[in-house]
Amino acid sequence: MTDPLPPAAPTALAAEPVGPTVSPPDRPSLPPGRWIRENLFPNARNSILTIFAILVALFAYRGLLNFTFSEERSWIAVRTNLRLMFTQAYPEHQYVRVWVAVGLVLVLAGLSAGIWARWGGVTLKRLMGWLMSGGGLVAVGVLIREPSVLTDAAGESVRDDAGELVRESFAAAMADRWVWWAVALVLFGIGLALWLRFEDLARRTIEIPVAWLVFGLPGLLVASTWVIRYGHYAFADGEFIAEPGELVAMSTRVPWTVMWLLLIGCYGIGRVARNRAIASAQAAAETSDDAEAAGDGVAGEGAPELPRGALAKTRTVVNLAWVLSPFFLYWVVMRDPEIDYAHVFSTMLPMGLAFGVAGSAVLWWLTRSDAGEVGRLAAIGLLLLAAFHWVAAFFGWYSMLQVARIAFLLLAVAGLLAPNFAGVAAQRRRLVGAWLFVVLLVFYGATVINAPSTIETPTDMFIGGFSVTLLVSVLTIMLSFPIGVLLALARTSRQPIFRVLSTVYIEVIRGVPLITLLLFFSGVLPLFLPDGMEIAELAAAILGYTLFSAAYLAENVRGGLQSIRRGQYEAADAVGLTTTQRTGFIILPQSLRVSIPPLVGQVIATFKETSLLAIIGLFDFLRMANSVIPNQSQFLGVRREGLLFISVVYWVVSFAMSKYSQRLEQRVGLGQR
């Protein structure tokens, strides 16, 4: 910041360029022939490199195609076991819960996207590029894939006298693949038609909203299940069903259609809310004097920016819903169908009420402006009391419900925070309100999650596959993030004890292989627990992942913390902020922005590392493909298809996250502070 920016400096936080008032001189794009000559074959050396690279790519492409379409592949194993791979043996009559969970996530996603997304558009030129190269790629694939093996009437491959497979002729193969030719032609044709229809300038300036692609492509896919006969393969009631040429089962088609409609509907609702907020902000700006100031936010064409502060409450609610949803959905999917209501009414409800009322009274007293030192002492007393309950529980001196111990601890924490809210009535009410909310949450959670699940399933782990992968990665990320931030703060703290503890923790964890930690937590940890306390294998695994991931996240956040200039600390000190306020308002927000790329990298790594669950004996996505399917009597030894399939799913999710992080970086204006 040594160089003061000129007044017309590019705006730091405008993610998408607003239409410039003076456009730069128009530079038409090169014709394809010249582009290829200038970029791929500019001189002899580069031409050789280009040809070599193309040959390598073609070779890899051919290998992949030959593998995928080989007559030895039995993709039917993947098709039949889709449900197994995603949810394992979740009982069919309870399946609606899974759909409810997916639906809730899509509702949130649709609403968030509708209200806040500014995806912008894809230029016609890029779209045409995608269509034509897609078509070209399909055509090349049809040409280079080796001809199929001939089969006899019984469906067996034909072999010649020497035992070699007999393949059809090239011409016959090309003719057999007419469907693929048609696909290639359609894709290329649409691209070409668009190309010829528009001038060069129009191709570069007309934009297709990204939202159409984001919602349209899944929509097409969903719609196709109603028309195209993909075939119906399943295990139903233990029987293997294979009906090629049938439509996909109703129990798949209908829910996915509903899901897509939910997504679209919520996106629409979100858009309406957004447009209303923008319109009302514009109206307010026109009536008030400082129209210019408000006008800055909504100027420009295309996607107008949501005015600052608009829909603030909605944002809070939706963000809160995002944070809480994994825990709620966990309950939706795993809960006991029958809650023990007698226990709820006799114990949980009265206890929750007591904590709510008594805790509020205590906090109200602690936030009096004259509470002072007495208040602090009282809060410390509460903390000692809460800690004592835990010690007593460890030695088994007296019995107390775990939820009560947790509530005591939380009350003590709220009591310690009380001085920050002292004095002003509004602030005191806020603290008491937050306390009531926390009590509600804790007792709700204890009531519904604590109850053991009684869903009957063939195996003792009734959910597995991709759901477990997702569950473990989402919970791990959500739990390890705050721990990681705290560790990073501790490591950069001025207090030697925090610094040493945090450094030792991080270095120890980073020096141990993840799989060791996981084995330790799943196998050894239960031996250390006090009598009568058990930890589910899944919970133990999540604990292991969380501790591991937190250490890495801490290092990423520390990198961000170190990038904050000293002047920021000094400025925060100079206006009188306390250390906590300085960290929360000034230092962390900036350093987390800087750490977005490594943080997302860590999130992706965590997501992929969940495949190690297979090694400690849980039925995750990888294990389904690697050992469950190859052991089914119908598909003995069919492993590669499943592995390729799960690789694609892993890749799609990871790629989506990485793309999202790029957009996030742009939006927070990284690198242009």
Add this chain to the structure above:
Amino acid sequence: MARAARERSEQERGNGVADKGESTMSTQPAHGDATIAVSDELAARDDMIVCSDVDKWFGDFQALSGITATIKEQEIVVVLGPSGSGKSTWIRCINRLEAHQSGQIIVDGIELTNDLRNIEKIRSEVGMVFQQFNLFPHLTVMDNITLAPIWVRRKSRPEAEELAESLLERVGIPEQAQKFPGQLSGGQQQRVAIARALAMEPRVMLFDEPTSALDPEMIKEVLDVMEELARSGMTMMVVTHEMGFAREVADRIIFMEDGEIVEVGTPHHFFTEPAEERTKLFLSQVL
């Protein structure tokens, strides 16, 4: 009430200015004691900042040695000196961005010690403006200004925003409230920084080379704001290289070199008949 105080202070200042010309200034300021060169009118005011025998080392290097000075209420003090003379270190000691190692610093009757509560109290009484602005880049101008009043002064948001608007009006950029610091010019950023410091309604303002990082054409807009602030009766301590500002606005000039106070005097005395050789040398280089 505030306005009444300001009017009163302007009257006093008027008197002070009138005094300056003819009052019997001490023409022979004692070495290192800044309290002597004060007009009778100034001397009658309350002490705002009292430093006595302040020492500060960075490792083996002594950055401040035996700084003794008193700054009165509503006084404008400009600290001059070559770079490395300890001006910035001194001003940063006054709100404890640097800790002094011996001696005493008393601000508005509160002594600066390691006691965290005293430090926080003083920081909320003392506004500071930095050479590099140090605005919070992730917050809008409005949030930059209202953050501390809301969280330290416990003002309600509407109250704080009203205050912020009036301050932005005062520094001349009311239309920039919703922009981010990166979207403003250097001069505008520094004016926002001044507004941010003023939002805490401080009793003293410290300026640490406020114009040194600015392009020449932006220096004036910041100096104008500072001059207006000076006229309104704020106690100000300014480290700067702007000799014009020192001559026009300062009540007193303190000249430092090698961590010591070399000479203290009114602008008239300082620029026309400096007593010390080192002062003369410095002036010959900068004027």
